[in-house]
Amino acid sequence: MPQSSSIAARSGSQVTDTFATLGRRQEIALVLSIFALIAFFSFTSDYFFTVRNLTNVLGQGSLVMIAGIGVAIVFMSGEVDISVGSLQAAVAIPLIEVMNATGNLWLGLAAALLLGLIVGVINGYLSAYVGINSLIVTLGMLFILRGGVYLYTGKTAIPDDAYLESFFVIGNERFLGVVPYPALIALILLLGFMYVMSHRPFGRKVYAVGGNAEVARLAGFPVKRVKFTCFIISSVMATISGILLASRLGSAVHLAGIGFEFQVVAAVVLGGVSLSGGVGSLLGMALGVLILAFMSNGLGMLDLPTEWQLVITGIIIIIAVAFDEMKRRRAG
């Protein structure tokens, strides 16, 4: 079974395990693709390989990266979460409304996080404890949140009237004038969760539960609680990305985040995180995000219609997953 051997690989007991080397090889392949992309686009556009543009790409990719951490962890536990795009739009409303009312950034952030937590608890409870297929739960949540946003805003944007300097800074300014704050936040969260996933018991539990829930249950893992926690992580990560997006847009926009869930899923599977659970790494996910971000930035500089980005992203996802599947079968 590929799942059980990947668990073994995680615990490091089998040095020669094919899947460990496969995983590493995949990450190397992703890094090489990024270099190839950078080389290609540097050739096609003079502006591409500048510090300003490369850091811009990091800034653009960071929202997908932050939400991708949560979605990847949910995938690893063997579930899915496609409500992150709607949640991104939804959390901006309490954030902006509370800031407008109180003039306090922290109260606004707390309100946004509260909504994110509630959504995470509902998704997690219905999926993990009640046992409803998580695709259905989060599909329903996608509808409910988007409809709720339309209903509340009357299909317009709610502008930020508090004009808090600190709120503007988190989405738009650069740390030391170089690294965009969203990219910095994404990096910190990424490193933190990479540590948790590979060096903390929780990470091992997620892989075990996603690899084979029944075996994990018999081995004494709290399967439901682990999955529940994964959904909460996912919603909180989507909330953080929603807060940064609201800062960038300077308002709660009713159309924000439409199709965002598909971008995130694309990056996650491109990074080698399997939909069937138990495999993949956050590093792979991050590399997947970077590939898509560089691609979209570089293609934007060629004089191609923007829709090519969608088409090429779609093709890449299919090829990447097909290739991944082929390797796995050959190894197994």
Place this chain on the structure above:
Amino acid sequence: MVSEVSAPPKSASLVGALVGNNQIVLVAALVVICVGISLAVPQFYSSANIIAILRQVAMVLIVACGMTMLLITAEVDLSVGASLAFVGVVAMDVINVTDSVFLGALAGIAFGALVGLVNGLIVTRLKVNSLIATIGTMMILQGGVFLYSREAIQNHHHLPSFVDIGAGYVGPVPIPVIVAAVIFIASYVVLRHTTLGRYLFAVGANEKTARLSGLRTTWLKLFAFVLTGALVGVAGLILGSLMNAGQPTAGRGFELTVIAAVILGGTSLSGGRGTLIGTLLGVFVLKVIDDGIIVLQWNQDLQMIVPGVVLIAAIYLDILRRRADAR
């Protein structure tokens, strides 16, 4: 809970089949909703409104028939909304060039079937999970339709027979409703009364067992994909005809409505379980609610929230009932 009956029992009577599923609940819900709305707004049961509901139901039901079979084989297709828009554009373009509605319709349906074939090949040959594969083709189609045409393609020759596909009537019955009824009945017969139908259930319930028993599982799945694609072609023609144009932005979110209706009807996402009667009821419940929100003059944004709540609540109740049965 684990070992559900995978195929419908052959000898079961219609009543027995209804009681054995969540369909009684759906029928009851449908009756309550209809009576409730009618009491509040009498024009709900006017013939004009009923025909409007039926036409809405028809579009979704046509694709839902294919999607039900696809879910029964344990696969899913998220590209149907994007394909729906593309079909309309292709059909309109061919009609404008050839001046023939027949050729346009043929091209539209062939395009839909081709999309289904590509989806099916990616899933069965390249072994890509169908959820991911069809997210990929959805993106390709969404981008592709804009690269193909940035604006809506109008019916240049003003051919009235194209308008008839969506807006025409045979007697008092709209043509799309007749088309949907024919497709529904044919699908029902195939799924319940032919070996092909039983094989589809077998593949979805346990692909490995089905393969070891000698079924050509990849061909069966390919069939379900191509059928779903071709039905998207039919629905796309109707939509294009109703707008009298090929509109690249049409069909957004259509895939979610179709899947919600099918799941609401009791078809399992994990394959091997599902009925077309359930799908029919699921489509009706969603579309009657949709229509009710309009005639009650409620905020139309509720049209997104209510189906989401209904979907989750329905599955929740289903699970609760099955747990109670197991006790």
